[in-house]
Amino acid sequence: MDNAISISGLHKSFGRTKALDGLDLSVATGEVHGFLGPNGSGKSTTVRVLLGLLRADKGTVNLLGGDPWHDAASLHRRLAYVPGDVSLWPNLSGGEVIDLLGRLRGGLDTKRRQELIERFDLDPKKKGRTYSKGNRQKVAIVAALASNVELLIMDEPTAGLDPLMEATFQYAISEEREKGRTVLLSSHILAEVEALCDRVSIIRNGRTVETGTLADLRHLTRTTISAELAGHPNGLSRLEHVHDLKIEGNHVRFDVETSALDEALRQLSSIGVRSLTSQPPTLEELFLRHYTDTSDSKAASAS
Amino acid sequence: MTTSTLDRAVSPTPGVGTKGNLLAGTGQLVRLALRRDRIVLPLWVLVIGVMAAAGAGAYETLYPTQAERAALTATMGSNPSLTLLYGPAFDLSTAGGFTAWRYGTLLPLFLALACIFTVTRHTRQEEDTGRQELLSSTVVGRYAPLTAAVITAGIGALATGLLMVVTLAGAGLPAAGSVAFGLGTALVGLVFVGVATIAVQLGEYSRTANGIASAVLGATFLFRAVGDSATDISWLSWLSPIGWGTQVRAYADERWWVLVLLAGAALLLGTIGYRLLPRRDVGLSLIPARPGPAEASPGLNSVLALSWRLHRGALIGWLIGFAVMGALYGSLTAGIGDLLGDSAQAEQMIQRMGGSESIERAFIAATAGITAMIASLYAVQATLRMRAEEVGIRVEPLLATRVSRLGWAASHLTFVLLGTALIQTTAGLFMGLLHGLRVNDVGEQLPSVLGASVAQLPAIWVVAGAAVVIFGFLPKAATTAWAVAALFLLISMFGPAVGASQAVLNVSPFQHVPKLPSADFTATPLVWLTVVALALLGAGLARFRTRDIG
Numbered sequence A: 001m002d003n004a005i006s007i008s009g010l011h012k013s014f015g016r017t018k019a020l021d022g023l024d025l026s027v028a029t030g031e032v033h034g035f036l037g038p039n040g041s042g043k044s045t046t047v048r049v050l051l052g053l054l055r056a057d058k059g060t061v062n063l064l065g066g067d068p069w070h071d072a073a074s075l076h077r078r079l080a081y082v083p084g085d086v087s088l089w090p091n092l093s094g095g096e097v098i099d100l101l102g103r104l105r106g107g108l109d110t111k112r113r114q115e116l117i118e119r120f121d122l123d124p125k126k127k128g129r130t131y132s133k134g135n136r137q138k139v140a141i142v143a144a145l146a147s148n149v150e151l152l153i154m155d156e157p158t159a160g161l162d163p164l165m166e167a168t169f170q171y172a173i174s175e176e177r178e179k180g181r182t183v184l185l186s187s188h189i190l191a192e193v194e195a196l197c198d199r200v201s202i203i204r205n206g207r208t209v210e211t212g213t214l215a216d217l218r219h220l221t222r223t224t225i226s227a228e229l230a231g232h233p234n235g236l237s238r239l240e241h242v243h244d245l246k247i248e249g250n251h252v253r254f255d256v257e258t259s260a261l262d263e264a265l266r267q268l269s270s271i272g273v274r275s276l277t278s279q280p281p282t283l284e285e286l287f288l289r290h291y292t293d294t295s296d297s298k299a300a301s302a303s
Numbered sequence B: 001m002t003t004s005t006l007d008r009a010v011s012p013t014p015g016v017g018t019k020g021n022l023l024a025g026t027g028q029l030v031r032l033a034l035r036r037d038r039i040v041l042p043l044w045v046l047v048i049g050v051m052a053a054a055g056a057g058a059y060e061t062l063y064p065t066q067a068e069r070a071a072l073t074a075t076m077g078s079n080p081s082l083t084l085l086y087g088p089a090f091d092l093s094t095a096g097g098f099t100a101w102r103y104g105t106l107l108p109l110f111l112a113l114a115c116i117f118t119v120t121r122h123t124r125q126e127e128d129t130g131r132q133e134l135l136s137s138t139v140v141g142r143y144a145p146l147t148a149a150v151i152t153a154g155i156g157a158l159a160t161g162l163l164m165v166v167t168l169a170g171a172g173l174p175a176a177g178s179v180a181f182g183l184g185t186a187l188v189g190l191v192f193v194g195v196a197t198i199a200v201q202l203g204e205y206s207r208t209a210n211g212i213a214s215a216v217l218g219a220t221f222l223f224r225a226v227g228d229s230a231t232d233i234s235w236l237s238w239l240s241p242i243g244w245g246t247q248v249r250a251y252a253d254e255r256w257w258v259l260v261l262l263a264g265a266a267l268l269l270g271t272i273g274y275r276l277l278p279r280r281d282v283g284l285s286l287i288p289a290r291p292g293p294a295e296a297s298p299g300l301n302s303v304l305a306l307s308w309r310l311h312r313g314a315l316i317g318w319l320i321g322f323a324v325m326g327a328l329y330g331s332l333t334a335g336i337g338d339l340l341g342d343s344a345q346a347e348q349m350i351q352r353m354g355g356s357e358s359i360e361r362a363f364i365a366a367t368a369g370i371t372a373m374i375a376s377l378y379a380v381q382a383t384l385r386m387r388a389e390e391v392g393i394r395v396e397p398l399l400a401t402r403v404s405r406l407g408w409a410a411s412h413l414t415f416v417l418l419g420t421a422l423i424q425t426t427a428g429l430f431m432g433l434l435h436g437l438r439v440n441d442v443g444e445q446l447p448s449v450l451g452a453s454v455a456q457l458p459a460i461w462v463v464a465g466a467a468v469v470i471f472g473f474l475p476k477a478a479t480t481a482w483a484v485a486a487l488f489l490l491i492s493m494f495g496p497a498v499g500a501s502q503a504v505l506n507v508s509p510f511q512h513v514p515k516l517p518s519a520d521f522t523a524t525p526l527v528w529l530t531v532v533a534l535a536l537l538g539a540g541l542a543r544f545r546t547r548d549i550g
Helices: A043-050 A072-078 A094-105 A110-119 A133-145 A163-178 A190-196 A214-219 A258-271 A283-291 A294-302 B002-010 B026-036 B040-062 B066-078 B080-086 B095-103 B106-122 B124-129 B131-136 B144-170 B175-202 B206-229 B231-239 B241-247 B257-279 B303-333 B336-340 B344-352 B359-391 B395-399 B405-438 B442-454 B457-473 B480-494 B523-546
Strands: A003-014 A017-028 A032-036 A058-063 A079-082 A151-155 A182-186 A199-204 A207-212 A222-229 A242-248 A251-257 A273-279
Touching: A003 A043, A003 A182, A017 A032, A017 A043, A017 A058, A017 A182, A017 A199, A032 A043, A032 A163, A032 A190, A043 A058, A043 A151, A043 A182, A072 A079, A079 A133, A094 A110, A094 A133, A094 B303, A094 B395, A110 A133, A110 A163, A133 A151, A133 A163, A163 A182, A163 A190, A182 A190, A190 A283, A199 A214, A199 A283, A207 A214, A214 A283, A222 A258, A251 A258, A258 A273, B026 B106, B026 B144, B040 B095, B040 B106, B040 B144, B040 B480, B080 B095, B080 B206, B095 B175, B106 B124, B106 B144, B106 B175, B106 B206, B106 B241, B124 B131, B124 B206, B131 B144, B144 B175, B144 B257, B175 B206, B175 B241, B175 B257, B206 B231, B206 B241, B206 B303, B231 B241, B241 B257, B303 B359, B303 B405, B359 B395, B359 B405, B359 B442, B359 B457, B359 B480, B395 B405, B405 B442, B405 B457, B405 B523, B457 B480, B457 B523
Parallel strands: A017 A207, A032 A182, A032 A199, A079 A151, A151 A182
Antiparallel strands: A003 A017, A003 A058, A199 A207, A222 A251, A222 A273, A242 A251
């Protein structure tokens, strides 16, 4: 498959602080890729390496078929970037910033610019600091979406947007996907990730801990089973991937990993099932499990 | 130790500031400010505080005999080109009187600058960055941030004055004069703390506030310079707080009542600042911002065009300042010789100044050097703009476009290199023109004065190169570029007076420029200065190209 971004074994330290510790990431051309992880896990550092603003200590980074450090300026014609924290020049209006950034990227679609300004309800005449955080963010979003590029790199672009604008943003990104553009979207908003992303990568402590489609990730998590059985539940505690088993008379409740679901159900039906409810993991649970510390997950797997 | 200071600064202490809601939290804010300035504030207190005493020590060695001191009074003391810079000389026959004259205008000038920057840094700049909002949401009274900034700058000014008193008295100078000099200098600092409290209410950004206050400072220095040099308009000096500082007449039968004038001005200006404060919102100014265009003009299509937008305000300000300065110096040049008379000692003195048969030419050479040293401060300011853009995370979106790092840096350095050339040439042009008009010889004088100014450019660019090296290699310590520029300035301005060795003097690039038009033109040092400047620029840029941004 053709990758717009492929990173492997990326290391980056700032003095004694290890920001990236062997990070891997691959983003296929044409997909919207969610880039998730707790605060300080290294998302922004990765993005800044991709933009050639930071030099990697170790590892290989390929961006649109080039090296982001050496070919920065020529690669940047083909991408647009929305920073997580947008700072504008105090004496330039928002409209001027949009035009300037667009022209520096090699031109922007003036019709699309106008359309986006209306859609995002942005006043382009205001200057630098008179914009609120959300409106500064909109300036950067409009500038990026109005330019004609293959790849959009967005670092928490919707932090500070109201729910209405968040919906506008999601609609705009789905339009970009239809046009065949690749998007790397770092975000904490799960609904946004669920609605937009084809695949996600979750990083923690500068390392990729999970990558795949949301369906893939769901497979890796546990289902909660609650059942009323015909007899006393036997043999369930012997099963390897069953956790938090609770037995009250003939009633049983446990969590089971997707890989062992089949076996657990067979064990239940061998006793006889009167009623059964199963609960797939919510997206929140899925992420919380990946976001919490390694020590927790070790403890969980040990129990 | 430092961590504990920080903890104390931000932890809420019940009971502090309960006296009035409007000042609540001032104590913590002062400690926070002192913690943030823990290196820079002691540094300027120390440098400005001990400089005068260091100079006083050299007096005995340089002018040991009574005859030499009499000669000094006759030559230097009555030389208007020197009073322009140092103020009127009241008594050059004692070490104290000499010190008060030599340092009586420049040390207050530096202290005033330090006070202005300190007040702005802890008020406007905090609002610019949004940090003030965070602090204001805690138990912090409306007047607390300004009060904390005033107290912090005040501590610095008074500490500087105290250090002056102690070191001057310690160097064996009369106690009364030392107190007058130290207190006078500290009070000039406090007057400009007052000016800054007004400026931060007027300007919407810290840069604007610094600009307003510095312009006031520059104007008062000019008033004093003109008033002190020209006897018929000496009342001009009395419009200037820096002039009052010299009129205290430290070590020359002190006039204590002038100190009351300074204290009163500080109080009055501060009161105006406090009165203006409640008339505006946090983060906004008394002069409201106007809306801008909805679309960029076609010209705004490159980083160079952006840099022009970012630099033009400051550059135009400097340009006006240099035009005024040049015109002023030019109009004074012709009168210099007449005022000096024709004493034998005067001639000897002029020859020692590295000049020639003509005091006018020596004056032209000296002022070309002075404008160049001031222009080098613009070079530092404009170079550090790059760092401000980097820290302000405004450079990243630009470098994420097809703009290369060198292209971006070049767009700023264009204004550093051409900007210094422009202001220095302007100063030379106005000086030559005004001088030429006065002596009815524009055709002869203009090129000669202009040449003297332009010859200084390679030395200015060496300072710019040093700033670029620091920006490239030590971005986190970028402000030390100011220290480098200040060091060169101090060496060239005070080095000869304190009898510094040639090796020390040679450190300053301004030392190597031929003193045109009195000396002969020699290209060699200028070529070398240009080579050094280019090497520094190249090294700094090469490092910037490969270092991390941010």
